[in-house]
Amino acid sequence: MSDSDKSDVSPERPERSLNRRMLGKLLVIAVLMFGFGYALIPVYKKICEVTGVNFLTPKDVTVEAPSNSQIDKSRTVTIEFDGNSQGPWRFRPTVASMKVHPGEMTQVVYEVVNTQARSVDAQAIPSYAPQQSAAFFKKVECFCFTQQTLGPNQAKQMPVVFYIDPALPKDVTTITLSYTFFEIGGQAKKAS
Incomplete structure (x- = not known):
């Protein structure tokens, strides 16, 4: 070479x-x-669980309707309802508050209206005040267990069936249940 x-x-x-x-x-x-x-993903979920922020609520399979439970008629707890939305809709509870007895099965309805001419997928995340009440607020049925799909200009009534565990500390007389309803992934489905 x-x-x-x-x-x-x-x-x-x-x-x-x-x-x-x-x-x-x-x-x-x-x-x-x-x-x-x-x-x-798991790190985010764990941080949210620890801090109590945006904690996704999986359906608790151990929660059943109290079949032979004792309703504590001597106590009344005021449940306040709140709805926050982050997306193209109106979202609110149909009642602002109600009084319940611990152990009593109760239902409240939230209403959502998609104000867009397109379909959207959304999820609701609950939060509780005071924070300690979350362990005593037992949801049997809730729209927050699954993602919701709202068609163009669709209105939907979504129930929450719950009861307050009678073991709720006596000093807790008011619980606020607040949902934040937001669009999943920000992706919109095109209207057909």
């Missing part, structure tokens, strides 16, 4: 080596980014 042939071959080898290293680094970064994004 002549000197001119060697000069043509030698620059390629360091470039290929650098390119392979760069490709390897980029693949490692891509895998790490995917793993980080995948790990964010």
